[in-house]
Amino acid sequence: MIIVGMADSAVAKKPAKLTTLGLGSCVGISLYDKSTGVGGMVHIMLPSIENARAKDNIAKFADTGIPALLDEMTEKGAYKHRTTAKIAGGASMFSFNSNAQLNIGERNIAATKEALKQLKIPIVAEDTGQNYGRTIVLDTENGELTVKSALKGIKVY
Amino acid sequence: MKHKISSLSELQVSALREIVNIGVGNAVTSLSKMIETGVKIEVPDFKVELIENVPEVLGGAANVVSGVIMQVAGDVDGYIIMMLPEDAAQTICQIITNEDNVDILTPLNQSILEEVGHILAGSYVSSLSDFLGLNIKISTPMQTFDMLGAIIDQILIEMSQKVEHALLFDTMFILQGNRTDGFFLTMFDPDSMDKILDRIDKMI
Numbered sequence: 605m606i607i608v609g610m611a612d613s614a615v616a617k618k619p620a621k622l623t624t625l626g627l628g629s630c631v632g633i634s635l636y637d638k639s640t641g642v643g644g645m646v647h648i649m650l651p652s653i654e655n656a657r658a659k660d661n662i663a664k665f666a667d668t669g670i671p672a673l674l675d676e677m678t679e680k681g682a683y684k685h686r687t688t689a690k691i692a693g694g695a696s697m698f699s700f701n702s703n704a705q706l707n708i709g710e711r712n713i714a715a716t717k718e719a720l721k722q723l724k725i726p727i728v729a730e731d732t733g734q735n736y737g738r739t740i741v742l743d744t745e746n747g748e749l750t751v752k753s754a755l756k757g758i759k760v761y
Numbered sequence: 762m763k764h765k766i767s768s769l770s771e772l773q774v775s776a777l778r779e780i781v782n783i784g785v786g787n788a789v790t791s792l793s794k795m796i797e798t799g800v801k802i803e804v805p806d807f808k809v810e811l812i813e814n815v816p817e818v819l820g821g822a823a824n825v826v827s828g829v830i831m832q833v834a835g836d837v838d839g840y841i842i843m844m845l846p847e848d849a850a851q852t853i854c855q856i857i858t859n860e861d862n863v864d865i866l867t868p869l870n871q872s873i874l875e876e877v878g879h880i881l882a883g884s885y886v887s888s889l890s891d892f893l894g895l896n897i898k899i900s901t902p903m904q905t906f907d908m909l910g911a912i913i914d915q916i917l918i919e920m921s922q923k924v925e926h927a928l929l930f931d932t933m934f935i936l937q938g939n940r941t942d943g944f945f946l947t948m949f950d951p952d953s954m955d956k957i958l959d960r961i962d963k964m965i
Contacts, residue, residue: 609813609814609816609817610812610813610814610815610816610822610910610914610917611812611813611921612813625816625821625822625823625908625910626816626821626822626823626824626908626909626910626911626912626914627910627911627914628907628908628910628911628912628913628914628915629914629915629918630910630914630918649813649914649917649918649921650918650921650922655922656922657922657923657924658921658924658925660925661813664813664921695911696915697905697907697911697912697914697915698830698903698905698915708915708918708919709915735905736907736911737907737908737910737911737912738908738911739822739823739908753907753908754825754906754907754908755866755906755907
C-alpha cells in the first residue's frame with residue numbers, strides 16, 4: 605500500500621494500491637487507466653496556486669497537482685484519453701463564524717472539477733461534501749475506489 | 762513574520778514552552794477538579810513542522826479521535842484543539858454522568874466533551890492572557906468524532922495560505938488510573954507569533 609500524504613501525490617501500476625488518509629476539506633483525486641493498470645492519486649489542500657505565498661509544492665493545489673499527476677501517469681505508460689477520475693473529500697467539518705474561510709471544501713471540489721474538465725478527464729464517481737472525514741484506497745488491479753469513514757461505513761466506487 | 766520560527770533562540774523557545782506549560786497546567790487543574798480524578802501533564806513539546814507533515818506528527822491522519830476546536834481571537838489569532846482518543850473521551854463522560862458504558866456520540870455526551878474542551882481552553886487562554894498581557898478570547902467550541910486528519914485539515918489549509926511551517930505546542934495529559942491520554946494543540950497565526958515573541962523578548 606502506497607501512502608499519499610497531505611499535499612502529496614503518487615503513481616503506481618497494478619497490482620499496487622494507493623491510499624490517502626483522513627481527508628476533511630482536502631480533496632483526494634484518483635486517476636486510473638484500465639487498459640494499462642496505471643493509477644495515480646493526489647491529495648490537494650487548496651484550489652489554486654495563483655495567490656499562494658508558497659508555491660514550492662505543486663501537489664498542494666488542484667490547478668497544478670492534477671495536471672502534474674496526469675503527466676506522471678502518461679510517462680509511466682497510461683493513455684490520457686482512457687484515463688478516468690474518481691474524487692472524494694471536500695467536506696465542511698466546522699463552520700466558524702468568521703468569513704475568512706468561505707467553505708474551502710466546496711471551493712476545492714469546484715477547482716478539482718474545473719481542472720479535470722480542462723484535461724478532458726471524465727469523473728466516473730464522486731463522494732464529496734457533507735461534514736465527515738474520508739480515507740480512500742485505489743486498487744490499480746481494477747480501478748475500484750474504496751471510501752472509508754469513521755461513522756458512515758465503507759463505500760466502493 | 763519578523764521572527765523566524767526556524768531560528769528562535771533557545772531562551773525564546775524555553776520561555777514559550779514555559780508559558781504553554783503554565784497555561785495547560787491551569788487547564789488540567791480545572792479538569793482534575795471537574796472529574797475528581799488526578800490528571801498529569803507532560804512538559805509541552807514544541808515543534809516547527811511543515812504543514813503537510815502535521816497530521817503524521819500528531820499520530821496519523823486516519824486516527825479516529827474526539828476533537829474540540831476553538832478559535833482564538835482578540836490580540837492574537839489561532840486555534841486551540843483538544844484531542845482525545847475514544848477511551849479517554851468515554852472515561853470523561855462516564856465520570857461526569859456517573860454512568861457506565863456511555864456512548865460518546867449521544868448529543869448529551871457530545872456537549873459534555875464540548876464543554877470540557879471549552880473550560881480547559883478557557884483556563885489555558887486566561888493564563889496566557891495574564892502572562893503575556895494580551896487580550897485573548899476563545900470562540901464557542903465545536904466538537905466532532907472523526908479522523909484526525911479530517912478534523913484539522915481545515916485549519917491547516919487556512920495556515921498554509923500564509924506560511925509553510927506551523928508551530929505546534931502539543932501537551933499530553935494523562936488521566937490517572939485509566940492510562941489514557943489526550944492532547945492539547947495550539948497553533949498561532951504568524952503575525953500573532955510575532956506579537957507573542959515581542960512580549961517574551963521584553964520579559965527576558
